[in-house]
Amino acid sequence: MLKILVVEDDPSINALITLSLQKAGYHAEHTDDGLKASELIEKYHYDLILLDIMLPGLDGYQLLDYIKEFHTPVIFITAKSQVSDRVKGLKMGAEDYIVKPFDIAELLARVETVLRRYHKTERVLSFKDIVVDTDSHTVKKDGRVIELTLKEYEMLLYFIRNRGIALYRETIYEQVWDESYMGDTRTVDLHVQRIRKKLGLSDEIKSVYKVGYRLKDQ
Secondary structure: OOOOEEEEOOOOHHHHHHHHHHOOOOEEEOOOHHHHHHHHHHHHHOOOOEEOOOOOOOHHHHHHHHHHOOOOOOEEEEEEOOOHHHHHHHHHOOOEEEOOOOOOHHHHHHHHHHHHOOOOOOOOOEEOOOEEOOOOOOEEOOEEEEEOOHHHHHHHHHHHHHHOOOOEEHHHHHHHOOOOOOOOHHHHHHHHHHHHHOOOOOOEEEEEOOOEEEEEEO
């Protein structure tokens, strides 16, 4: 299981990020202090660090300098929204820069992108009796291969990696089809219906009123 450290001094944001990462299948640890974070990083191996800039102990910029020797990718999560701040963070070596407030689904997508860039994404994902092998792009249910189209497969992955989270239709569309959402919900709804039928997930993929869909926790 991939290990992610959340370094954020706002208790509510810290809890939200940590819980969302855990629901998405990551081993997430957290701290609210830069100095404490440096001690954890020295003691344990992390696959990714989500880092606020304004922190007690050591600020995010100082901590990023320290992290470099461990070659661990970093995503800044901060309220500092000026272009100059983003440029500074990226030039210092951060892989990405997310400004608060943010959508949790977008955060998880960026986490996945950075982990994939570092070849750290998990090759096998599971949900109940469904197993997805991301190397071979195969999906099995009870050991039997289920044929999915490319978009059905990508949507299933997106649901599993964001299980327990209510996902907006437009977010699902933009993440799976990699293009701007134009307001037509039929494409997303049709693919959800197909996934439900092929994998027996009618009770697990719930419709969320005025939002979209949510894959239930296991």
